[in-house]
Amino acid sequence: MSIQRSEAETAYLEAFAEAGEVLPKAQWLEPARQAARDSFAETGLPHRRDEAWRWTDLRTVLDTGFPPALTGSQSEVPAGVKSPFTALDRHVIMFVDGHLRAELSDYEGLCGAAQCVCIDEDLDDAPQWLREKFGSAFTDEHDAVSALNTVFLTGGIAISVPAGTKVDKPVELIFVNTGTEPQTLNTRCLLVLGDGAEITLLETHLGVGDGRYVANSWTEVFLGTGARAEHIKVQNETASAVHLANTHSVIGAGATFNSLCLSAGAQTTRNQIKSRLDGEGGHVGIAGAYMLSDRQHCDTALMVDHAVPECTSGELFKCVMDDHARGIFQGKIIVRPDAQKTDGMQMTQGLLLSETAEFDAKPELEIFADDVRCTHGATCGELDEDQMFYLRSRGIPADEAKSLLIAAFIGEAVDEIESEEIRDLVKAYVAELRDGAGDGS
Amino acid sequence: MLEIKNLHAKVEDQPILRGIDLTVNPGEVHAIMGPNGSGKSTLSHVLAGRDDYEITEGSVSYKGEDLLEMEPEERAAHGLFLAFQYPIEIPGVATMTFLKTAVNSQRKLRGEDELATPDFMKLVREKADQLKVSQDMLRRSVNVGFSGGEKKRAEILQMAVLDPTLCVLDETDSGLDIDALRVVADGVNALRGPDRGMVIITHYQRLLNYIVPDHVHVLSAGKIVRSGGKELALELEESGYAAYEADAA
Ligand SMILES: Nc1ncnc2c1ncn2[C@@H]1O[C@H](COP(=O)(O)OP(=O)(O)O)[C@@H](O)[C@H]1O
Numbered sequence: 001m002s003i004q005r006s007e008a009e010t011a012y013l014e015a016f017a018e019a020g021e022v023l024p025k026a027q028w029l030e031p032a033r034q035a036a037r038d039s040f041a042e043t044g045l046p047h048r049r050d051e052a053w054r055w056t057d058l059r060t061v062l063d064t065g066f067p068p069a070l071t072g073s074q075s076e077v078p079a080g081v082k083s084p085f086t087a088l089d090r091h092v093i094m095f096v097d098g099h100l101r102a103e104l105s106d107y108e109g110l111c112g113a114a115q116c117v118c119i120d121e122d123l124d125d126a127p128q129w130l131r132e133k134f135g136s137a138f139t140d141e142h143d144a145v146s147a148l149n150t151v152f153l154t155g156g157i158a159i160s161v162p163a164g165t166k167v168d169k170p171v172e173l174i175f176v177n178t179g180t181e182p183q184t185l186n187t188r189c190l191l192v193l194g195d196g197a198e199i200t201l202l203e204t205h206l207g208v209g210d211g212r213y214v215a216n217s218w219t220e221v222f223l224g225t226g227a228r229a230e231h232i233k234v235q236n237e238t239a240s241a242v243h244l245a246n247t248h249s250v251i252g253a254g255a256t257f258n259s260l261c262l263s264a265g266a267q268t269t270r271n272q273i274k275s276r277l278d279g280e281g282g283h284v285g286i287a288g289a290y291m292l293s294d295r296q297h298c299d300t301a302l303m304v305d306h307a308v309p310e311c312t313s314g315e316l317f318k319c320v321m322d323d324h325a326r327g328i329f330q331g332k333i334i335v336r337p338d339a340q341k342t343d344g345m346q347m348t349q350g351l352l353l354s355e356t357a358e359f360d361a362k363p364e365l366e367i368f369a370d371d372v373r374c375t376h377g378a379t380c381g382e383l384d385e386d387q388m389f390y391l392r393s394r395g396i397p398a399d400e401a402k403s404l405l406i407a408a409f410i411g412e413a414v415d416e417i418e419s420e421e422i423r424d425l426v427k428a429y430v431a432e433l434r435d436g437a438g439d440g441s
Numbered sequence: 442m443l444e445i446k447n448l449h450a451k452v453e454d455q456p457i458l459r460g461i462d463l464t465v466n467p468g469e470v471h472a473i474m475g476p477n478g479s480g481k482s483t484l485s486h487v488l489a490g491r492d493d494y495e496i497t498e499g500s501v502s503y504k505g506e507d508l509l510e511m512e513p514e515e516r517a518a519h520g521l522f523l524a525f526q527y528p529i530e531i532p533g534v535a536t537m538t539f540l541k542t543a544v545n546s547q548r549k550l551r552g553e554d555e556l557a558t559p560d561f562m563k564l565v566r567e568k569a570d571q572l573k574v575s576q577d578m579l580r581r582s583v584n585v586g587f588s589g590g591e592k593k594r595a596e597i598l599q600m601a602v603l604d605p606t607l608c609v610l611d612e613t614d615s616g617l618d619i620d621a622l623r624v625v626a627d628g629v630n631a632l633r634g635p636d637r638g639m640v641i642i643t644h645y646q647r648l649l650n651y652i653v654p655d656h657v658h659v660l661s662a663g664k665i666v667r668s669g670g671k672e673l674a675l676e677l678e679e680s681g682y683a684a685y686e687a688d689a690a
Pocket residue numbers: 452453457475476477478479480481482483484493
């Protein structure tokens with residue numbers, strides 16, 4: 001059976017040949033690229049008949065060609081585009097339209113403590129750890145988002161933190177998308193932590209103006225024994241953008257990976273979050289927050305794989321939908337036969353601010369071990385009238401009362417961040433986004 | 442300052458207030474007593490502006506303005522304060538943030554400048570000390586994890602900080618032991634003054650030993666069926682509400 005290629009699929013297929021000429025050379029990566037090309041040519045973009053994509057028909061979402069941005073742009077970054085973490089003492093690595101911009105970055109200090117490799121350059125001489133780990137966290141399933149990223153990858157960074165090293169300050173990757181053309185920006189971050197290494201990784205995705213583009217971003221984190229990483233991602237793409245993201249983590253024995261993903265921007269967002277607990281005593285925490293309005297659509301497909309005994313995992317998603325927005329959360333916890341004494345907890349909460357907003361939650365447990373404790377829950381509701389009345393009876397106007405309650409709701413997810421300084425910055429950003437939304441209506 | 446005339450209110454076609462008349466002048470403390478379910482909390486909620494109730498008849502004027510036309514926040518900014526019978530918990534909103542937002546929202550609605558943070562902190566500390574509200578409580582989320590007594594003290598603290606001209610206290614005494622009752626009563630008495638009116642709603646006479654009212658009213662089945670001086674409270678303590686419950690039927 002042959003299906004009609006969509007315009008977007010055709011544009012991607014046509015760009016395959018050109019990409020081979022332009023992109024960073026990497027002989028060792030060629031088999032993976034070829035496999036990705038083959039699989040995309042065969043299956044194309046996912047659509048609603050794919051169970052994992054039933055809420056987000058990417059074939060329909062990408063209603064025109066979004067050719068990959070193969071060569072770097074020298075676009076200015078407008079002054080108004082500001083990371084929520086500007087006030088923080090941190091290393092900054094800046095990408096504009098999918099390409100690293102050294103003159104806008106400042107991470108020399110990081111290179112002293114860790115090994116950094118720019119993925120924009122030829123990778124034939126890439127170090128062994130990079131070749132070994134690159135794209136290797138989850139290879140079991142093919143999906144189009146990963147395939148396109150592998151074929152068209154133009155920019156990114158790979159960071160290896162040696163055993164025992166604690167990176168002195170947070171590292172922020174800023175991805176600014178100027179949206180001047182309908183194109184796809186493909187970026188990658190690979191983070192490899194040696195035993196006992198520690199880092200805080202901030203990932204900020206910012207759109208400029210109202211351009212329509214596709215951002216395809218992939219972050220992979222490997223934690224050695226006893227390593228610790230905190231990962232905070234803030235996504236505020238333009239209101240007409242499409243944000244497709246893979247966030248993969250593989251957690252070694254006694255290691256801790258703690259993360260927050262705030263989805264506030266983009267017309268359509270697809271977060272594919274996967275985590276595997278690979279060594280005993282590991283912990284993963286995945287918190288998420290949605291702040292959606294208008295006709296925004298955000299779909300998170302999350303999978304936590306307990307592969308070994310005595311690990312803990314916790315997911316908390318707090319999702320706010322206004323107007324006609326739609327939030328989706330699909331969360332699967334797998335507990336393998338060996339993974340006795342697993343402790344897993346998943347909670348998803350939706351807050352609907354209008355009668356036309358929607359929230360779907362699909363928790364799934366696949367438990368193959370018998371001595372485990374796994375709980376999950378999903379709730380969905382509106383603003384509490386008693387709380388609203390109480391606040392208003394104290395003189396707080398309705399709109400401000402609403403903002404306070406929304407901030408408190410989202411705040412529960414933000415509170416999962418360990419660093420108080422970063423927590424406060426994220427909360428301030430949430431308040432700012434909410435005020436902006438208030439001004440507009 | 443408050444003039445309630447022939448006030449009728451219903452919920453889901455069920456009449457609850459059935460013709461209330463009450464006038465409160467500056468400096469006066471009125472007690473409203475009555476059996477459970479007589480409509481005391483409904484009256485307090487209607488005054489504060491809860492919109493679950495449909496006003497079918499009557500009027501409420503406050504400082505010469507139509508109170509029923511105002512939003513709840515406007516009523517507060519005009520100096521009306523309701524201490525809730527069941528204070529609401531608001532997880533994730535720190536008590537201090539809440540107080541500051543409330544004070545400054547009211548000032549803004551009245552066209553006044555916001556209070557500077559140090560002045561605000563000083564004000565809250567002073568009042569909190571008087572009411573034995575700990576710094577720890579101020580840091581915690583609004584009413585979350587507070588004991589019954591702590592919630593009631595926190596209500597009175599809000600009242601003291603917001604400095605209203607008409608205070609409506611809905612069963613502020615319920616659930617308090619004798620020491621907590623004294624603290625709360627002292628807090629309320631400290632706010633008594635020639636410009637301030639108070640409506641103290643209570644089921645029991647006990648509180649009125651500490652906050653001595655000028656007038657006592659008995660509410661039964663949505664109507665004030667008897668009014669008198671402070672001795673009426675003592676009489677009710679003796680005889681109970683049975684006679685009034687019979688009236689209602
Ligand atoms: N929101 C409401 N919905 C339905 N019934 C209500 C509501 N509020 C109050 N009532 C009813 O109105 C009556 C008076 O209640 P309330 O004012 O709480 O009495 P009191 O405070 O004197 O005990 C009760 O019968 C109660 O069940």
